[in-house]
Amino acid sequence: MQKNKKLFLLLFGIFMLIILYVSYDISKRTTFPGSKGNLKERISSEVESEKK
Structure with missing residues (x-):
């Protein structure tokens, strides 16, 4: 029984x-959602930059 317990603890x-x-x-790899700012403003600025 002792051997099984050691194996379990190792795994x-x-x-x-x-x-x-x-x-x-x-x-x-991810950022905190509160640090991203307003979603509407971010989307509109990305769309404007793609049009240029």
Whole structure:
């Protein structure tokens, strides 16, 4: 039983490291929604820049 418990803890630790890495990676690739400003203003400025 002791061997099974050690194996479970090892697999759990590896799983948690993978989940933490994926969470960190996703958080670095995205921005906080509140830091983007007003959506309507952003869309209109993008449309105007494409027309030029």
